[in-house]
Amino acid sequence: MAKIISKQILSEKVVQLEIEAPRIANKRKAGHFVIIKIGDKGERIPLTISQASIDMGTITVVVQAVGVTSYKLSKLEIGEEVTDVVGPLGNPTVIERMGTVLCAGGGVGIAPLLPVVEAMHYAGNRVISVLAARSKELLILENEISVFSDEVIIVTDDGSYGHKGLITEGMEMAITREKIDQVIAIGPAIMMKYASMLSRKYNIPTLASLNSIMVDGTGMCGACRVSVGGQTKFVCVDGPEFNAYDVDFDELLMRLGSYTDEEAESYKRILT
Amino acid sequence: MNANTLEINSGRNEEWRINLRKTLKTKERTVIPRIKMPETEPLDRIKSYVEVNSGLTEEQAITEAQRCLDCVNPTCIEGCPVNINIPGFIKSIETHNFNNAIRVLKETNALPAVCGRVCPQEIQCEASCFYQTKLKKPAIAIGHLERFAADYERISGKVHIPETEAKRDYKVAIVGSGPSGLAAAGELVKLGYQVTVFEALHEFGGVLKYGIPEFRLPNEIVNFEINNLKKLGVNFKKNFIIGKTADFDDLREEGFSAFFVGSGAGLPLFMNIPGENFIGVLSANEYLTRVNLMGANKDDYDTPVFKGKKVAVIGGGNTAMDSVRTARRLGAGKAMIIYRRSEDEMPARDEEIQHAKEEGVEFLTLNNPVEYIADKNGRVNKIMLQKMKLGEPDTSGRRRPVPIKDSEYLLKVDLVIVSIGVSPNPLIPMSLPKLETSKWKTITVDPETMQSSIPDLFAGGDIVRGGATVILAMGDGRRAAKNIHNYLLKEMQSKQASGINKID
Numbered sequence: 001m002a003k004i005i006s007k008q009i010l011s012e013k014v015v016q017l018e019i020e021a022p023r024i025a026n027k028r029k030a031g032h033f034v035i036i037k038i039g040d041k042g043e044r045i046p047l048t049i050s051q052a053s054i055d056m057g058t059i060t061v062v063v064q065a066v067g068v069t070s071y072k073l074s075k076l077e078i079g080e081e082v083t084d085v086v087g088p089l090g091n092p093t094v095i096e097r098m099g100t101v102l103c104a105g106g107g108v109g110i111a112p113l114l115p116v117v118e119a120m121h122y123a124g125n126r127v128i129s130v131l132a133a134r135s136k137e138l139l140i141l142e143n144e145i146s147v148f149s150d151e152v153i154i155v156t157d158d159g160s161y162g163h164k165g166l167i168t169e170g171m172e173m174a175i176t177r178e179k180i181d182q183v184i185a186i187g188p189a190i191m192m193k194y195a196s197m198l199s200r201k202y203n204i205p206t207l208a209s210l211n212s213i214m215v216d217g218t219g220m221c222g223a224c225r226v227s228v229g230g231q232t233k234f235v236c237v238d239g240p241e242f243n244a245y246d247v248d249f250d251e252l253l254m255r256l257g258s259y260t261d262e263e264a265e266s267y268k269r270i271l272t
Numbered sequence: 273m274n275a276n277t278l279e280i281n282s283g284r285n286e287e288w289r290i291n292l293r294k295t296l297k298t299k300e301r302t303v304i305p306r307i308k309m310p311e312t313e314p315l316d317r318i319k320s321y322v323e324v325n326s327g328l329t330e331e332q333a334i335t336e337a338q339r340c341l342d343c344v345n346p347t348c349i350e351g352c353p354v355n356i357n358i359p360g361f362i363k364s365i366e367t368h369n370f371n372n373a374i375r376v377l378k379e380t381n382a383l384p385a386v387c388g389r390v391c392p393q394e395i396q397c398e399a400s401c402f403y404q405t406k407l408k409k410p411a412i413a414i415g416h417l418e419r420f421a422a423d424y425e426r427i428s429g430k431v432h433i434p435e436t437e438a439k440r441d442y443k444v445a446i447v448g449s450g451p452s453g454l455a456a457a458g459e460l461v462k463l464g465y466q467v468t469v470f471e472a473l474h475e476f477g478g479v480l481k482y483g484i485p486e487f488r489l490p491n492e493i494v495n496f497e498i499n500n501l502k503k504l505g506v507n508f509k510k511n512f513i514i515g516k517t518a519d520f521d522d523l524r525e526e527g528f529s530a531f532f533v534g535s536g537a538g539l540p541l542f543m544n545i546p547g548e549n550f551i552g553v554l555s556a557n558e559y560l561t562r563v564n565l566m567g568a569n570k571d572d573y574d575t576p577v578f579k580g581k582k583v584a585v586i587g588g589g590n591t592a593m594d595s596v597r598t599a600r601r602l603g604a605g606k607a608m609i610i611y612r613r614s615e616d617e618m619p620a621r622d623e624e625i626q627h628a629k630e631e632g633v634e635f636l637t638l639n640n641p642v643e644y645i646a647d648k649n650g651r652v653n654k655i656m657l658q659k660m661k662l663g664e665p666d667t668s669g670r671r672r673p674v675p676i677k678d679s680e681y682l683l684k685v686d687l688v689i690v691s692i693g694v695s696p697n698p699l700i701p702m703s704l705p706k707l708e709t710s711k712w713k714t715i716t717v718d719p720e721t722m723q724s725s726i727p728d729l730f731a732g733g734d735i736v737r738g739g740a741t742v743i744l745a746m747g748d749g750r751r752a753a754k755n756i757h758n759y760l761l762k763e764m765q766s767k768q769a770s771g772i773n774k775i776d
Contacts, residue, residue: 023512023517023518024517027516027517027518027519037474039574041567041570041572041573041574042573042574042575043566043573043574043575043576044474044566044575068574069574083474084474084510084511085511086472086473086474086511086512086513086517087513087516087517088516088517089513089516215558215561215562215566215575216472216473216482216538216561218472218513218538218697218699219538219539219697219698219699220482220538220539220540220557220561220697221540221554221555221557221558221561221562222539222540222542222554222555222557222558223554223558225542225549226549227549232542232544232548232549234539237539237698237699237702251549251650254550254551254649254650255549255551255650257551257649257650258551258552259576262576263576266574266576
């Protein structure tokens with residue numbers, strides 16, 4: 001059991017929760033995720049840790065209510081408990097002084113991007129963050145990202161904030177202007193696909209942090225498998241970050257849709 | 273004859289055993305037919321998760337126990353990987369002393385209710401039974417009797433609590449709550465150590481929970497054994513991954529003096545053939561975990577699982593049988609085993625194969641998948657199979673399957689479960705770069721002591737063996753526990769000699 005210490009609504013369906021988990025807070029690094037489960041009959045879902053406080057003994061996660069578990073989690077209030085939290089899982093992001101790092105985050109992917117931005121900043125890199133959302137209301141964590149970024153470029157689909165356009169257009173503004181040594185892209189699989197196609201065009205090394213379906217998160221089930229460079233890898237133990245050029249994003253997109261029908265049905269049930 | 277066996281069987285000379293042997297003539301014992309395990313009807317059981325084997329009655333158990341000749345040379349003991357005093361517990365059953373039967377079993381086996389159900393007795397103790405080897409008659413139903421004694425204990429509530437030694441100021445950490453970890457924990461707590469079992473998942477029991485289905489091993493039985501360990505003082509911590517949530521060094525700082533790693537073989541293997549990542553092709557581990565651990569077969573649980581109508585399970589082991597039988601229970605009209613060798617080479621237990629057949633499972637032996645084909649949404653809908661024939665024996669002694677040229681054909685399916693084996697879970701070795709591992713990524717240990725290349729770290733079960741049985745894992749756990757004890761005794765002595773007092 002892990003108590004919710006604070007809760008903040010970031011946008012219509014997105015909440016940020018600070019959860020008591022001292023051991024995980026102590027061990028987590030940028031790029032790590034946890035598996036959470038709500039209730040005795042709940043499912044296990046992975047969530048990237050966006051922030052942590054060793055002093056408070058807490059970790060912070062951002063969740064978008066899109067399915068049964070994310071909905072249940074988003075409805076928990078301060079003082080209530082998450083039944084199971086385990087982690088930190090996955091391999092941490094390799095943080096080095098590389099020069100200029102472009103951190104591209106789309107939608108709720110901005111939350112897992114935050115610790116990377118922070119760590120890259122402290123490692124002495126110039127950090128340019130490109131944040132994308134459908135509209136101004138859906139853009140999250142702009143202030144937090146700004147604290148650790150030398151520059152923040154914002155793009156929205158509808159042009160309600162920042163530049164109108166797609167994340168690739170925001171990225172290209174920076175890429176065409178100055179030398180970028182590394183790109184890190186986190187967000188929906190389709191966004192990461194196009195982000196890495198762009199960075200490949202300019203020959204900039206690119207990492208993508210993959211989100212995939214998981215059950216145990218420890219290598220046991222293989223639900224999270226993804227083709228990287230023609231080889232099957234497990235996102236949970238081999239990732240979650242991979243060289244984006246090698247990732248078969250189309251397969252990832254396909255696999256993310258594995259349980260769409262089942263999920264839609266149970267989500268409908270919980271909403272009614 | 274093995275001197276150790278004689279020692280284990282020394283109770284044979286006790287008066288009650290001598291008298292008991294006289295109550296029936298050998299011939300009267302050998303004419304009794306072997307008991308048949310009562311089973312739930314196939315058509316009933318595929319509609320539920322009820323346990324298939326329903327257990328012997330007291331009367332049936334006593335009659336079966338009468339068959340046992342209480343041999344001078346009990347070869348059954350040698351057939352048992354942990355050398356259970358088999359005649360000792362069987363003869364106790366014959367005299368209605370069921371409590372003594374369970375006491376004898378628990379001297380060497382921490383989880384008799386589990387072993388009585390899932391051990392392959394037919395190739396172990398029962399294969400070495402005098403009835404089978406010399407009389408050419410069906411062996412004593414040792415497994416059924418073991419299960420009977422263990423179930424009697426649980427159902428009667430007369431739980432045998434083993435004596436524990438005086439508490440020692442030493443903490444031992446057990447990594448993983450599967451069979452080897454539970455066996456090690458049980459042994460160490462009896463020796464007076466402060467034992468904590470760390471489990472990565474949200475439930476205890478390891479493969480006994482996530483792997484073996486309830487129709488073969490009900491969760492209630494695993495929980496009962498875990499509760500018994502709790503009563504003995506074992507601490508259990510869930511959602512805790514050693515190497516992630518805390519390192520070995522953290523636990524050393526927190527006062528743990530030794531470790532037993534029983535983290536299991538938790539990384540499923542795939543064949544690396546085209547189409548294997550299509551939707552609807554999953555590992556047996558994933559399929560079984562979704563159902564057994566996550567309750568995906570029940571409507572009020574959140575985890576989904578594919579309920580295939582035409583399900584192909586690739587492989588011929590117990591896990592493959594568990595998967596295909598689960599598929600039948602989830603409503604598959606057509607549930608098939610696809611195995612590249614013939615039925616004779618199948619590693620699954622005979623009982624499981626028979627049960628699967630009774631439940632309507634089809635066996636496509638000498639067939640091997642070469643490619644999966646999917647619909648436009650990426651959902652698997654066909655398998656390209658290649659026919660095989662048996663060639664010369666390979667290193668395993670089994671005849672090698674050889675592909676038959678141009679024999680490929682398509683089979684319609686809507687779910688494929690790959691059950692071709694597992695490799696060791698990488699999390700522990702990844703967190704300990706100095707730990708010696710084999711080329712199969714198993715932890716290298718001294719086979720006598722189960723000690724790894726790191727002196728305070730012992731290991732056993734599938735993380736050492738790669739893929740073995742519950743009983744071998746338990747045997748490892750016990751052996752490791754004894755050697756952890758020896759290791760800590762030496763530590764205590766050297767600390768006393770150097771005048772340092774252990775302060776916890």
